[in-house]
Amino acid sequence: xxxxxxxxxxxxxxxxxxxxxxxxxxxxxxxxxxxxxxxxxxxxxxxxxxxxxxxxxxxxxxxxxxxxxxxxxxxxxxxxxxxxxxxxxxxxxxxxxxxxxxxxxxxxxxxxxxxxxxxxxxxxxxxxxxxxxxxxxxxxxxxxxxxxxxxxxxxxxxxxxxxxxxxxxxxxxxxxxxxxxxxxxxxxxxxxxxxxxxxxxxxxxxxxxxxxxxxxxxxxxxxxxxxxxxxxxxxx
Numbered sequence: 410x411x412x413x414x415x416x417x418x419x420x421x422x423x424x425x426x427x428x429x430x431x432x433x434x435x436x437x438x439x440x441x442x443x444x445x446x447x448x449x450x451x452x453x454x455x456x457x458x459x460x461x462x463x464x465x466x467x468x469x470x471x472x473x474x475x476x477x478x479x480x481x482x483x484x485x486x487x488x489x490x491x492x493x494x495x496x497x498x499x500x501x502x503x504x505x506x507x508x509x510x511x512x513x514x515x516x517x518x519x520x521x522x523x524x525x526x527x528x529x530x531x532x533x534x535x536x537x538x539x540x541x542x543x544x545x546x547x548x549x550x551x552x553x554x555x556x557x558x559x560x561x562x563x564x565x566x567x568x569x570x571x572x573x574x575x576x577x578x579x580x581x582x583x584x585x586x587x588x589x590x591x592x593x594x595x596x597x598x599x600x601x602x603x604x605x606x607x608x609x610x611x612x613x614x615x616x617x618x619x620x621x622x623x624x625x626x627x628x629x630x631x632x633x634x635x636x637x638x639x640x641x642x643x644x645x
Contacts, residue, residue: 413635414562416455416529419446420552420603421567423464423490425623432464434493442567443497445629446534450503454633455529457559458536459552460494462486480544484511487548491538492516504533510542510551522558529559549603553610564616565632566603567623572640573602589641602642611642618642 425442428435450456465486468479491507498505506528507517518524520537528535540551549566556564573595576584592612595602602608602620611618621628621639632638 410452410634412452412454412633414454414633416457416559416561417449417563417565417633418457418459418552418556418559418561419565419567419629420549421458421460421490421494421623423461423486425567425569426460426490426493427464434464434490436493436497439493439497440500442623443494443501443503445623445626447498447501447503448630449633450532450534452630452633453532455532456534457525457529457555457561458491458494458534459540459548459555460487460490460536460538461548462490465489477544480540481511484509484539484542487540488513488517488538491536494536498534504531505536506533507536507538510537510539525555525559547604547607549607550610553603553607553614553616556616557610557614561616564611564618565629566618566620567629568620569622569624570620571622571625572620573600573642587640588637589643589645591644592642595642608642612644615644 426434426439428438462483466483468483488509495505495507508520509517510520512519525535537555540548541554552564572586574584574586578584592608619639619641628638
């Protein structure tokens with residue numbers, strides 16, 4: 410079978426790991442997500458993951474705190490999520506490595522591009538924690554940056570909706586899903602897909618973004634096998 414993508418970077422939100430609990434980590438839900446990703450890895454697709462930390466910390470809501478301090482706390486939240494994902498993959502029998510953008514030698518590898526490449530080529534899932542390792546950059550931007558560094562074929566943004574809509578489908582009954590859209594259209598229309606830094610980085614490096622619903626079982630596998638799932642953002 411000809412697969413659509415050979416190397417992918419999946420952007421997971423921290424909230425996706427919280428499940429019905431709504432905060433922290435619902436490990437049963439984490440296992441479900443990792444199981445869906447493992448099916449893709451078993452096909453020979455090289456998988457990297459960037460995970461957010463919103464289930465633990467929302468830096469922008471702490472307006473009275475120093476921004477750098479707030480962002481570093483958020484990085485610690487992403488690391489907790491990365492470790493939970495790593496443990497879930499191990500329980501499922503998937504070889505995995507966690508790398509962080511801030512050095513934490515006792516609990517994870519420090520991010521080195523060549524080392525990440527080697528892990529991916531050996532079939533290991535690589536999870537990137539700490540975002541970019543620098544404050545003022547979101548984990549969306551980290552996903553765009555890491556995907557460019559490792560030469561990913563696409564960024565797959567796992568969400569709770571089926572794709573990008575003309576309006577908020579929860580508020581507007583007439584909202585329709587968009588199958589394909591350009592980076593510039595997303596930026597000009599200020600659609601809430603990824604922040605402008607991440608979107609521009611993907612645009613400049615011609616890395617397509619696929620927005621899809623991670624909650625529908627089999628979606629990720631179908632996407633990899635070439636089915637039209639979600640919304641594709643590209644230069645076309």
